[in-house]
Amino acid sequence: MSLPNEKPDLEESINVTEAHGVAVRDAAACAREKRIVDNGIAPISLWALVACGVVLLIAGGILGDAGHWFSYGTLFRENYVRTPAGGAEDTGPLPKEALAAYMAKGSKIYSAKCNGCHGSDGKGNGSTFPSLAGTPWPNGETERFAMIILNGLQGPVHDGITYGVMPPQGIGMTPEDLAGIMTYVRSSFGNTKGDVITLDMAKAAIEISAARKNAGNSVTAEELSADHLKDLPGEKLDPKTLLDPITLAPAKAP
Ligand code: HEC
Structure with missing residues (x-):
């Protein structure tokens, strides 16, 4: 349309x-x-x-x-302990040469036990207390020296003079104390022995002292020359051996 x-x-x-x-x-x-x-x-x-x-x-x-399916167990092992990073272990105190380690212990015991009479310089006072500096008994045979410390001393000493009576010092003294004092005195006050009186030797000294005929009495010059004019038995130690300064045990190789 x-x-x-x-x-x-x-x-x-x-x-x-x-x-x-x-x-x-x-x-x-x-x-x-x-x-x-x-x-x-x-x-x-x-x-x-x-x-x-x-x-x-x-x-x-x-x-x-x-x-x-969503367990973390596959990613994290149970009871897993991370191994510490190298150098992070507790290695304890730094090792010290045996002579220094023993002397450090000994210097403390000397201050506590001997200082009062023999003086901090070891020279005594020339009248009532003899000198330990350069004199033959502390620097000589170790058994004689140990017997004087453990039992005390009476009568004339090395120079023929009687200073007085030294009371026994061995009561409660550990082998470590004795080894420390002896090592300390032999390398202090101008003394130059430079040797280490070991724990082993100190133990032997304590046994010898306990077995004395007249145990309980201070030793005399006669007894010393008759029975104790020798060096202590026991293991010796190179003064340069590295030790743990706390335990005096050989230090672990770093
Ligand atoms: C209370 C004082 C006193 C104390 C403490 C003492 N002594 Fe003596 N010490 C003497 C007297 C006194 C003599 C001399 C004894 C005598 O004339 O027979 C002597 C003698 C000695 C001798 C012999 C010295 C020599 O020339 O022949 C030695 C070694 C010695 N003492 C070491 C020590 C040591 C090491 C200590 C510490 C553990 C010590 N004494 C603590 C008083 C003391």
Whole structure:
């Protein structure tokens, strides 16, 4: 059907034929969509998706826990102790040469036990207490020296003079104390023996002292020359041996 040409559309921008075509196409599209819904191929419901998510979450939790899927055990071994970094071990005090280590111990015991009479310089007082500096008994045979310390001394001493009576010092004295004092005196006050009286020797001295005939009495010059004019038995030690300064045991190689 054709419209008379002399009465044109007032709105010339609208092309009726085209608009009609659009309307027909849209309608067809609507009809097509509707048909898909009818076929049952509609997009899955959002609620169904959420429900699936929840189910997966719970199932994952249960199965994962049972099967140790998320267990840290595979990454961290039980009772694992980390090996300390090199150089971080407790190596204890620095080792000291035997002579220095024994002297350090001995100097303390000397201060506590001998200082009061023989003086901090070991020189005595020239009248009631004899000198230990450069004199033959502390610097001579070690058994004689040990017997004087442990039992005290009476009567004339090395120079024939009687200074007084030295009371016994051995009560409560450990082998370590005795070894320390003897080593200290023999290398102090100008004395230059430089040897170490070992714990072993000191132990022997304590035994010898306990076995004396007149145990309990201070020794005399006669007894010393008769019975104790010798060096103590026992293991010797190179004064340069490295020791643990606390225990006096040989130091472990660094
Ligand atoms: C209470 C004072 C006193 C104390 C403490 C003492 N002494 Fe003596 N010591 C003497 C007297 C006194 C004599 C001299 C004894 C005599 O005349 O017979 C002597 C003598 C000695 C002698 C012999 C000296 C010589 O020239 O022949 C030695 C070695 C000695 N003492 C070492 C020591 C040592 C080491 C200690 C510490 C463990 C010590 N004494 C603690 C008073 C003391």
